[in-house]
Amino acid sequence: MINTTQKILSFINLQNGEENKKKVIENITSAVSFRGSNIWILACAIIIASVGLNVNSTAVIIGAMLISPLMGPIVGAGFGLGMYNFQLLKKSIKNLLIATAVSLTTSTIYFYISPFKDAQSELLARTSPNIYDILIAFFGGLVGVIAVTRVEKGNPIPGVAIATALMPPLCTAGYGLALGNIKFFLGAMYLYTINCVFICIATFIIVKYLNYPITKQLDLKHEKRVKYGITILILTLIVPSTFFAYQLFIQKNYTAKTQNFIQNEFLNYDYPIIYKNIEYNKSPKRIELAFLGKKFSENEIADLNKKLIYYDIQNTRLIIKQDTFNLGKDIMNRINDSKNLVDQKDVLINELRNKLSQYQFNKSQINKEAKILFPFIHSLTIGNYSYDSKTNTSNIIPVVLFQSKNNIDNDSEEKLKKWLKTRLEKDTIEVYRQNVILKK
Incomplete structure (x- = not known):
């Protein structure tokens, strides 16, 4: 041994x-x-x-x-x-x-x-x-x-x-x-x-x-002074740094809880988040979220705030931003303040994708379907603009221009118009045939 x-x-x-x-x-x-x-x-x-x-x-x-x-x-x-x-x-x-x-x-x-x-x-x-x-x-x-x-x-x-x-x-x-x-x-x-x-x-x-x-x-007295000086210096540095480490632990623990809350209550339900901001240093703390295409009622938001207690997230308020105009301004302000270029790119892409989706159609597919359902159609073009010369105003609505092989009756014109409204999911459209406007 x-x-x-x-x-x-x-x-x-x-x-x-x-x-x-x-x-x-x-x-x-x-x-x-x-x-x-x-x-x-x-x-x-x-x-x-x-x-x-x-x-x-x-x-x-x-x-x-x-x-x-x-x-x-x-x-x-x-x-x-x-x-x-x-x-x-x-x-x-x-x-x-x-x-x-x-x-x-x-x-x-x-x-x-x-x-x-x-x-x-x-x-x-x-x-x-x-x-x-x-x-x-x-x-x-x-x-x-x-x-x-x-x-x-x-x-x-x-x-x-x-x-x-x-x-x-x-x-x-x-x-x-x-x-x-x-x-x-x-x-x-x-x-x-x-x-x-x-x-x-x-x-x-x-x-x-x-x-x-x-x-x-050194005599014993001076040696003790050196040792006491070192001890005091160590404690002077350790105490505040230990406090900072504890604060860091608390913050990381809080962040983990909020991520768990967001995952279970939103991401698991396939609600795409386009904006997320956690304000840890405010009182009360704030979790700010915005979603792509999902709207929450006041009662739903109130229930979600109550669920924060279940996740042991104390002194925190959940804020869901749903005002599109103000949200856009706030997102841009956050982007200007933020140093994370990846987040900036993702937010902008989601914003643009959301806007473009309102005006984009699968024109090729619609053209093919129209020719099958309405054999008299020779070609069909879809755009997104209309100008009213009487009121001198413009509205962004679908505008359809088609050419027919032969003359068509009013019933066929009306069926085409109704089908286009249903297919494009729009209440108002304008349809033109050989420079002649079909009645709305």
Whole structure:
């Protein structure tokens, strides 16, 4: 049993394959400094990341994160804290602040002069950090510092740079500054702070675990102060991020319930939805829907609102938009505000399809049927327009022009007229034969 335990501990022992500590410290210390080329590389990476956020390109953002030198001073701060090397800690924090200032300045200038001001999904994703971002930063930091202390570095470093995502929050903060959006700025800076602090804490833990030499021996009192400071900092960041994570869970749970409600009460009955909008942040919350060709009575809408309780959808009002004119205006307003081009295309297609269906006929099929039912017809043409010269008005109604092989009697003309009304499902049509109007 003891041998098995020893084998397991040996198998997971971080001392295996560890680089010489002195060499690691030299590498960390040299990577902390932000001078000359590092500043230029950082500024260029910030521009690339800003462009990626601006055009919503994940690939470009990843590329920027891979060339960013921001990890250096953060890991240096963790080493300085773990070895009680306060000179290295101060130098790391100083250079991190310089890098942050350069990044914010560069991204702010870019977004200020950029003609594209829309907040894309990649930008919005960096404005509301939660507990998951803490987990990513912490375990990403663990991987990063473990790789740094290995003889064989392997390929974890690029993955850590992508996972911890230090660049996008800084660019988003610059976007908030450029547009004067304080909410975006604070949310992005909070995410950036979370990433920096928890990478630093992960580094601190590994440095202590690997027994890196202490530069300055602290008495028990000062050591406790350091530990208390770290604990307070962790709690300060964890508490609000946990709250945000809980809010995210509640919102996703609410969205799942509303989707279940819409599926069971509408989609299962083949009611095509042409417009859907869920207002989660209003009080009461709102579910706005519009349907293609389906009308609901006030009693039906009231019953559907009562069913929301059955689906455990609280403090919510169901609104079904049925005013065609106002709905069209509202849809267009939503499209202008919306950044989702696919939704915009679908709404427009459904709107146009609904309108065109009122005026389109299968002319070829009607022509064939007419020739079978009325052998005297030589050709038949259908259009959608009529002009009344007496009242100087125009009406969009079916207009039929036909040619006959021979003269036809009034009864045949009347039968043709009635059949066309029934076939076209119209109460009013106009029929012309050889420039002679058939009586309505």
